[in-house]
Amino acid sequence: MSLRATLDFLLNDWLCVDELCARSRHAEHSHDTFTAVLDLSEKIAAEQFAPINRLIDVQEPEFDGERVHLPPQTPIALQAFNDAGLMAASKDEAVGGLQLPTVVEIASMSFFYQASVGLAAYPMLTRGNANTILAHGSPHQIEVFARPGFEGRTFGTMCLSEPQAGSSLSDIATRAVPDVQPAGISAATQSDEHGDWQSDPLGPRYRLTGHKMWISGGEHEMGENIHHLVLAKIPGADGKFVPGVKGISLFIVPRKLVQADGRVTEQRNDVSLAGLNHKCGYRGTVNTLLNFGEGRFPVNGQAGAIGYRVGEAGQGLKYMFTLMNEARISVGLGATMLGHAGYQASLDYARQRPQGRPIGVGGKDHSARQVPIIEHTDVKRMLLQQKAIVEGGLALGLLCARLVDEQHTGSPEQAQQAGLLLELLTPIAKSWPSEWAQEANSQAIQVLGGYGYTRDFPVEQYWRDNRLNMIHEGTHGIQGLDLLGRKVVMNNGQALAVLAERIQETVQAAAQVDGLAQHAKALGQALHKVGQATQAAWATGVPEEALANATPYLQAFGHTVLAWIWLELALAAQGQKGAASRASSDAAFLQGKRAACDYFFHYELPKIDAWLGVVSRRDMTCAHAPIDGF
Numbered sequence: 055m056s057l058r059a060t061l062d063f064l065l066n067d068w069l070c071v072d073e074l075c076a077r078s079r080h081a082e083h084s085h086d087t088f089t090a091v092l093d094l095s096e097k098i099a100a101e102q103f104a105p106i107n108r109l110i111d112v113q114e115p116e117f118d119g120e121r122v123h124l125p126p127q128t129p130i131a132l133q134a135f136n137d138a139g140l141m142a143a144s145k146d147e148a149v150g151g152l153q154l155p156t157v158v159e160i161a162s163m164s165f166f167y168q169a170s171v172g173l174a175a176y177p178m179l180t181r182g183n184a185n186t187i188l189a190h191g192s193p194h195q196i197e198v199f200a201r202p203g204f205e206g207r208t209f210g211t212m213c214l215s216e217p218q219a220g221s222s223l224s225d226i227a228t229r230a231v232p233d234v235q236p237a238g239i240s241a242a243t244q245s246d247e248h249g250d251w252q253s254d255p256l257g258p259r260y261r262l263t264g265h266k267m268w269i270s271g272g273e274h275e276m277g278e279n280i281h282h283l284v285l286a287k288i289p290g291a292d293g294k295f296v297p298g299v300k301g302i303s304l305f306i307v308p309r310k311l312v313q314a315d316g317r318v319t320e321q322r323n324d325v326s327l328a329g330l331n332h333k334c335g336y337r338g339t340v341n342t343l344l345n346f347g348e349g350r351f352p353v354n355g356q357a358g359a360i361g362y363r364v365g366e367a368g369q370g371l372k373y374m375f376t377l378m379n380e381a382r383i384s385v386g387l388g389a390t391m392l393g394h395a396g397y398q399a400s401l402d403y404a405r406q407r408p409q410g411r412p413i414g415v416g417g418k419d420h421s422a423r424q425v426p427i428i429e430h431t432d433v434k435r436m437l438l439q440q441k442a443i444v445e446g447g448l449a450l451g452l453l454c455a456r457l458v459d460e461q462h463t464g465s466p467e468q469a470q471q472a473g474l475l476l477e478l479l480t481p482i483a484k485s486w487p488s489e490w491a492q493e494a495n496s497q498a499i500q501v502l503g504g505y506g507y508t509r510d511f512p513v514e515q516y517w518r519d520n521r522l523n524m525i526h527e528g529t530h531g532i533q534g535l536d537l538l539g540r541k542v543v544m545n546n547g548q549a550l551a552v553l554a555e556r557i558q559e560t561v562q563a564a565a566q567v568d569g570l571a572q573h574a575k576a577l578g579q580a581l582h583k584v585g586q587a588t589q590a591a592w593a594t595g596v597p598e599e600a601l602a603n604a605t606p607y608l609q610a611f612g613h614t615v616l617a618w619i620w621l622e623l624a625l626a627a628q629g630q631k632g633a634a635s636r637a638s639s640d641a642a643f644l645q646g647k648r649a650a651c652d653y654f655f656h657y658e659l660p661k662i663d664a665w666l667g668v669v670s671r672r673d674m675t676c677a678h679a680p681i682d683g684f
């Protein structure tokens with residue numbers, strides 16, 4: 055089944071996206087405009103992104119000491135994306151957007167992630183950057199820094215990590231001090247005449263110094279400018295930082311200085327490239343170590359990168375985190391689509407590769423012709439596992455995007471429930487596909503046997519590309535801590551209660567349907583076990599004990615959520631859920647969905663017992679392992 059067929063099913067038959075057109079924000083849209091956006095996205099992804107996915111892997115970005123060189127095809131492909139107006143697809147018309155529902159925007163992105171995740175990372179970053187400025191910047195900052203991003207004229211980065219501070223962002227050391235110019239000296243930004251750092255039209259003006267590690271899209275020659283969004287600390291009067299995250303502020307640091315009216319000058323800001331990181335995958339996305347304010351490009355004769363504060367001082371991490379839901383859904387979706395790409399490639403291969411003979415009643419008949427490997431049960435197992443993971447992961451990503459829409463345009467009650475569900479599901483939307491679509495990519499290699507391990511086929515690249523997703527946007531371990539340490543217990547477990555209610559509704563609906571009653575029972579039991587394990591983990595109230603097995607908890611929680619989704623999809627495929635428009639005569643489609651659902655319930659869901667076992671008994675094997683014993 056093609057990606058498009060699955061997407062259409064999920065959007066139309068399960069999530070009923072057309073209903074969103076009844077909301078005033080999307081009133082200009084219809085089923086036809088949604089279809090047109092998906093058609094266009096599919097076409098650009100197939101024609102501009104997919105053909106160069108291997109090229110950008112092989113021709114890694116290069117730094118000659120002055121400039122970064124990317125393959126010339128990279129800006130051409132990105133320009134096609136921008137020309138289609140997709141960058142601001144879900145944004146207000148006022149900032150050049152199309153006011154599409156988020157779920158349609160995310161569905162559109164799925165084609166690009168599948169075709170070339172290394173290219174798609176540029177618009178993803180730029181959009182995240184512009185979204186953050188849109189949410190928290192001043193009207194002038196939105197006009198000068200967010201709008202060109204949405205228009206695809208400039209690129210954006212997210213500069214959080216430092217060499218010594220990755221997971222623990224409270225330990226960042228990048229420093230921002232007010233850019234107090236002596237009166238009479240024209241400010242380097244030419245945006246104020248008096249050097250009054252606080253009344254610069256572009257925002258309170260600071261000088262930044264420090265090092266930012268791992269910055270994707272941090273240096274290149276594409277577009278008119280790069281807008282870095284940088285987390286930094288403003289020291290107090292004693293010159294010291296406020297400890298913890300409270301001292302962190304957010305700054306826009308343009309690569310080239312910008313005039314007050316938004317015109318980009320040719321003068322470089324004091325941000326320089328210390329070097330490129332050479333990665334396992336995602337090689338099409340240039341990844342950088344940036345030095346801020348080391349004096350390589352002095353501004354007004356002084357070292358220090360010019361940065362404009364966004365919003366209030368001390369709120370930087372909070373501002374960044376308000377956008378994390380969408381960013382994490384995107385990371386999860388990227389992982390899923392890499393899995394999907396591997397699934398499609400291995401499915402095509404399995405249909406064509408003749409190898410071996412079936413085992414009949416009397417053993418093998420060696421005089422018979424060899425069969426395509428898709429006929430072997432074990433190969434079907436590997437394909438079914440991939441299908442269950444990637445189609446389930448896609449459904450999860452779209453469900454979360456649909457919840458974002460509920461949050462933005464639903465009734466107050468819908469918005470509140472969607473907000474709670476999103477808080478809870480976001481670590482799953484990010485982590486589950488990152489772990490399991492990576493496993494799917496491994497199975498894709500396995501289906502191709504030795505050929506899968508070579509660079510003659512694309513599956514090894516998908517696997518390498520996907521390995522990043524458990525690391526960035528919060529590592530796997532950090533997602534587990536977030537889920538068990540914060541999300542399931544917040545507001546006295548309110549979000550968990552909302553999810554449990556939704557799952558119970560599905561259980562009750564499926565219990566009435568022929569062939570799904572067993573799955574309904576298993577899901578009900580899984581939900582009960584997750585609830586019990588959550589309580590048992592926190593029974594002593596000692597965080598060290600409760601969180602000792604946060605990652606197995608994350609895995610069990612994720613598998614339970616995916617079992618819920620698969621039961622939902624099985625219901626929808628039978629016309630028992632959603633728009634009920636799917637023709638049940640589409641036998642192969644229905645059988646495929648049921649087979650993947652059965653696979654998930656029979657082979658995957660039972661794994662939760664082992665994961666929840668260590669959680670429930672607060673197993674301290676890892677916590678107490680002596681460091682000297684390793």
Ligand SMILES: Cc1cc2nc3c(=O)[nH]c(=O)nc-3n(C[C@H](O)[C@H](O)[C@H](O)COP(=O)(O)OP(=O)(O)OC[C@H]3O[C@@H](n4cnc5c(N)ncnc54)[C@H](O)[C@@H]3O)c2cc1C
Pocket residue numbers: 211212213214215217218219220221222267268269270271333336341522525526527528529530531532
């Ligand atoms: C290719 C790539 C692109 C990236 N792009 C960007 C970008 O554009 N912008 C940006 O700001 N950053 C970016 N990052 C950085 C990324 O977000 C960090 O690598 C990530 O947050 C982890 O930080 P770290 O690498 O310092 O690892 P560490 O934080 O040192 O973690 C190492 C290991 O220790 C574990 N660990 C750490 N602390 C704890 C704890 N308290 N409890 C339990 N386990 C813990 C982690 O889970 C992990 O397994 C990128 C990284 C890569 C590899």
